[in-house]
Amino acid sequence: MNLNSEHFPPRPAWTEIDLGKLRRNLQLIRGDLPKHVQLMAVVKDEAYGHGALDVARVAVEEGAWGFGLSTLEEAMTLRDAGITAPLLLLGERQEAELEWCAAHDLTVCVNEIHNVRALAKIAAKLGKQVPVHVKIHTGMSRYGVRWDEALPLIEQIVAEKSLSLEGVMTHFSQSDETEKTFANLQFARFQEILTALEQRKISVKLRHTCNSGGFLDLPHTHLDMVRVGILLYGVFPSLVCRKIPGIEPVMSVKAKIAAIQKLKPGEVVGYGMRYTAASERRIAILPIGYGDGFPRVRNEGCALIHGRRAPLLGGIAMDALMVDITDIPQAQMWDEAVIMGRQGNEEITVRDIAKLKNSVTYDVLTSWRLRLRRKSVNHTKQDETRISRIDTNSAKPESIRANS
Ligand SMILES: *Cc1c(COP(=O)(O)O)cnc(C)c1O
DSSP: OOOOTTSSOOOSEEEEEEHHHHHHHHHHHHHHSOTTSEEEEEOHHHHHHTOHHHHHHHHHHTTOOEEEESSHHHHHHHHHTTOOSOEEEOSOOOGGGHHHHHHTTEEEEOOSHHHHHHHHHHHHHHTOOEEEEEEEESSSOSSSEEGGGHHHHHHHHHHOTTEEEEEEEOOOSOOSSSOOHHHHHHHHHHHHHHHHHHHTTOOOSEEEEEOHHHHHHOGGGOTTEEEEOGGGGTOOSOSSSOOOTTOOOOEEEEEEOOEEEEEOTTOEETGGGOEEOSSOEEEEEESOOGGGTOOOOBSOOEEEETTEEEEEESBOOSSOEEEEOTTOTTOOTTOEEEEEEEETTEEEOHHHHHHHHTSOHHHHHHHSOTTSEEEEESOSTTOOOEEEOOOTTSSSOHHHHHHO
């Protein structure tokens, strides 16, 4: 028997990433876009918790132009694993990072003069002409140069021989809500810049403004490329945005029943005794808790077992939650329960969990902890099932190393 640490049995709680659904979502999004509009797949924060390398590989096959990322480490991980597509770092860079970016062909946004000069020097030293994007803040007040101060900066970039202006971009504060007035104001500010650039005969290959919400609901702002994140993963950015039929969630969270208890009337459940049985109850213990990223709720929410809703009882613990299976008599030890996702005709959506958490779907997707291993299903042609071994002490899932 192989008792090597690579081979111990997987924990009976995990996230399941359906790469077949991811592929389908990419195809539907690609098919919805006009041919001339490029698709940037946003894979920051481990592809919203789905595993950036697995997602990147599928997205390359489905014709994504490149990837949007947030940190240098995220980008280096993809480069090290052999992803050669453009990688655009969306946030702001420290000067010390610029050398790495230039050396590994990571594209950065330069939004202030100091970084323009520093990057130009580094590029010249490397004998490269480095493509850059400029992020223009048109009202979001986050990263980027103000729209009414952008022109001199862009002219400086164009004047640097070792840099090439590949992209100009902006980001909407409000794109997935019914109210589009502010988005349209932001776009008008962005267009002022584009017009000024045209007048100066400064050409830009990639003008981009849209996240998922903009892609869905602001087609007049698509320009040359859209930056799609959450929709790739099958979650619509809001309830009111346009829907593309067939897009489905890629991530599920599952656990197996690890204990069953019988309660007599008057008996209590969990820390703080927040639930008291009014009648005889049968409950299942699922080995997943707030230490895995499930919201710290009491007597709220449910899990799916045998395609039926089993309500949560009491307060959830770090490593366990308790559900009522009195009405699911067929439920047995080690049966599979769905914490987030679909089972039979029932579904617990990412939005349902977001409500329990008083937060947004983005936060739910990225909050599942790495001790829930990622199991990728419908992976590639072979349709194999793999379990990504996660090293909880490191930011890098082992699947990434194993595949590199
Ligand atoms: C995260 C991000 C996106 C993707 O947003 P979604 O709403 O997930 O599609 C696009 N652009 C920028 C600048 C981002 O930071």
